[in-house]
Amino acid sequence: MKLAVVGTGYVGLITGVCFAELGHEVVCADKDSGKIEKLRLGEAPIYEPGLQEMLWSNADAGRIAFTTDLAAAVRGSEIVIIAVGTPSTATGEADLSFVERAAESIGEALDGPKTIMTKSTVPVGTNARIEAIVASRAKYPFRVVSVPEFLREGYAIRDTFNPDRIVIGTDRAAEIEAIVELHKPLTDRIFVTDVRSAEMIKYASNAYLATRISFINEIANICEKVGADITQVSAGMGQDRRIGPHFLNAGIGYGGSCFPKDTKALIQIAGNVDYDFKLLKSVVEVNREQRNTMIRKLREYAGSFSGKTFGIWGLAFKPNTDDVREAPALDIVSRLIGEGARVRVYDPAATANFRSLLNDPSIEWCTDPLSAAKGSDGLMLLTEWNEFAEVDLRAVEQTMNTPILIDGRNLFGDKIGAYSRFWYYSVGRPHLNRSFTKGDQPSAFLA
Ligand SMILES: NC(=O)c1ccc[n+]([C@@H]2O[C@H](COP(=O)([O-])OP(=O)(O)OC[C@H]3O[C@@H](n4cnc5c(N)ncnc54)[C@H](O)[C@@H]3O)[C@@H](O)[C@H]2O)c1
Numbered sequence: 001m002k003l004a005v006v007g008t009g010y011v012g013l014i015t016g017v018c019f020a021e022l023g024h025e026v027v028c029a030d031k032d033s034g035k036i037e038k039l040r041l042g043e044a045p046i047y048e049p050g051l052q053e054m055l056w057s058n059a060d061a062g063r064i065a066f067t068t069d070l071a072a073a074v075r076g077s078e079i080v081i082i083a084v085g086t087p088s089t090a091t092g093e094a095d096l097s098f099v100e101r102a103a104e105s106i107g108e109a110l111d112g113p114k115t116i117m118t119k120s121t122v123p124v125g126t127n128a129r130i131e132a133i134v135a136s137r138a139k140y141p142f143r144v145v146s147v148p149e150f151l152r153e154g155y156a157i158r159d160t161f162n163p164d165r166i167v168i169g170t171d172r173a174a175e176i177e178a179i180v181e182l183h184k185p186l187t188d189r190i191f192v193t194d195v196r197s198a199e200m201i202k203y204a205s206n207a208y209l210a211t212r213i214s215f216i217n218e219i220a221n222i223c224e225k226v227g228a229d230i231t232q233v234s235a236g237m238g239q240d241r242r243i244g245p246h247f248l249n250a251g252i253g254y255g256g257s258c259f260p261k262d263t264k265a266l267i268q269i270a271g272n273v274d275y276d277f278k279l280l281k282s283v284v285e286v287n288r289e290q291r292n293t294m295i296r297k298l299r300e301y302a303g304s305f306s307g308k309t310f311g312i313w314g315l316a317f318k319p320n321t322d323d324v325r326e327a328p329a330l331d332i333v334s335r336l337i338g339e340g341a342r343v344r345v346y347d348p349a350a351t352a353n354f355r356s357l358l359n360d361p362s363i364e365w366c367t368d369p370l371s372a373a374k375g376s377d378g379l380m381l382l383t384e385w386n387e388f389a390e391v392d393l394r395a396v397e398q399t400m401n402t403p404i405l406i407d408g409r410n411l412f413g414d415k416i417g418a419y420s421r422f423w424y425y426s427v428g429r430p431h432l433n434r435s436f437t438k439g440d441q442p443s444a445f446l447a
């Protein structure tokens with residue numbers, strides 16, 4: 001099939017490359033000429049495992065092309081995929097301006113009957129709006145189908161080829177053969193529903209997953225006070241098949257380009273129909289508080305921040321991505337430097353993106369974990385990259401000025417006791433936590 005993808009970001013590019021890999025002819029359009037230039041040179045503008053290689057092979061095979069000319073991409077395509085951003089407005093609602101502009105351009109560019117497939121996460125009613133915008137400009141018949149995207153960054157290619165389900169939202173089920181055909185090689189689990197329900201499934205799924213994270217973080221906070229171990233509690237809960245083991249990792253809370261914006265958008269969607277989504281408001285509040293807890297713990301362990309130097313391990317909102325949108329590190333680094341600290345930061349992939357959002361003379365950009373820890377008065381682990389799990393903790397401890405380790409992702413756990421001597425804090429694991437301000441002994445003695 002001939003596909004046009006509008007918006008070549010994390011979702012659009014992965015979608016384009018994966019459909020090209022399945023043998024389709026794909027043209028990806030983006031208004032960002034810098035991105036398109038890079039892509040034409042064969043360079044992936046984002047870090048996602050496996051993407052670069054798959055991009056090269058499909059570009060070489062002539063199955064994928066890139067353009068800033070949206071109309072040219074749309075012309076000659078059978079299916080047009082909308083994958084532009086829907087960021088938060090100042091009030092938390094989804095900003096639909098990119099989707100609306102894309103719909104206008106698609107409407108103007110239509111050169112024959114086509115299917116328009118919306119992958120962007122959009123509030124209930126938006127696909128109807130897209131349809132109206134396109135209809136006001138199009139001279140040819142078309143249909144709009146909602147196919148929300150559920151991929152995770154860091155596993156985007158794996159998720160695209162092995163989705164748990166494909167949701168297809170349509171109000172004219174007889175008109176979706178092409179969309180079903182397109183997705184059949186990916187899974188048998190194709191769930192066809194009406195458009196409004198499809199739009200809601202996406203927000204409800206993200207809100208539910210965010211709820212699990214805030215729930216387990218609150219349980220972790222209680223574990224700390226009652227002397228239980230959150231990793232044991234999660235493991236025990238997860239064995240109940242009605243609960244399942246996923247999304248029960250306690251820590252610093254969720255970040256990223258989706259959960260923070262989609263939870264806020266759903267609160268607004270509910271508010272717009274006079275429904276006060278109390279549970280989801282608490283989820284957002286608990287998540288915000290979890291970041292504050294990390295700062296409070298560092299202060300409890302290290303005292304005042306002014307004049308001190310702290311190491312930061314991890315800037316991306318999660319491992320295996322260079323994405324720093326709503327990353328906890330943005331908040332935490334800002335707070336530390338705002339209170340007069342210097343920070344030494346290291347991330348395997350996200351440094352450039354972080355630097356483009358937060359660049360300050362108090363930040364030193366390090367190229368390996370050990371140099372970020374060097375001479376520091378405390379170290380915070382904010383992203384659980386594998387590289388950090390493999391670091392020699394004895395070397396880390398020896399290079400630090402004061403061996404304080406605030407483990408925001410519960411990465412080190414029992415290892416902290418076996419190999420190192422730290423004043424350590426992890427979320428919801430009180431038996432591992434040691435603070436010298438409380439007169440504790442450090443976590444363990446060198447083996
Ligand atoms: N990032 C994810 O993991 C993920 C997963 C599932 C769903 N989503 C949803 O998918 C959508 C896209 O997210 P993303 O992370 O890929 O965003 P992104 O910001 O990485 O990419 C969006 C791209 O669209 C381009 N664009 C905007 N308006 C355009 C226009 N009129 N014409 C051409 N290009 C245009 C931008 O230049 C940008 O490159 C959002 O609605 C998001 O909520 C994202």
Ligand SMILES: O=c1ccn([C@@H]2O[C@H](COP(=O)(O)OP(=O)(O)O[C@H]3O[C@H](CO)[C@@H](O)[C@H](O)[C@H]3O)[C@@H](O)[C@H]2O)c(=O)[nH]1
Pocket residue numbers: 121149150151152153154206209213246247248249250251252253254255256257258259262317318
């Ligand atoms: O047990 C957990 C699981 C995740 N997280 C955090 O939650 C955030 C989101 O993680 P994840 O869901 O793995 O990454 P995303 O790429 O943001 O993917 C989510 O958001 C996408 C955009 O809507 C959806 O498509 C995906 O289905 C949904 O998982 C990250 O900060 C994680 O560190 C936790 O704190 N504890």
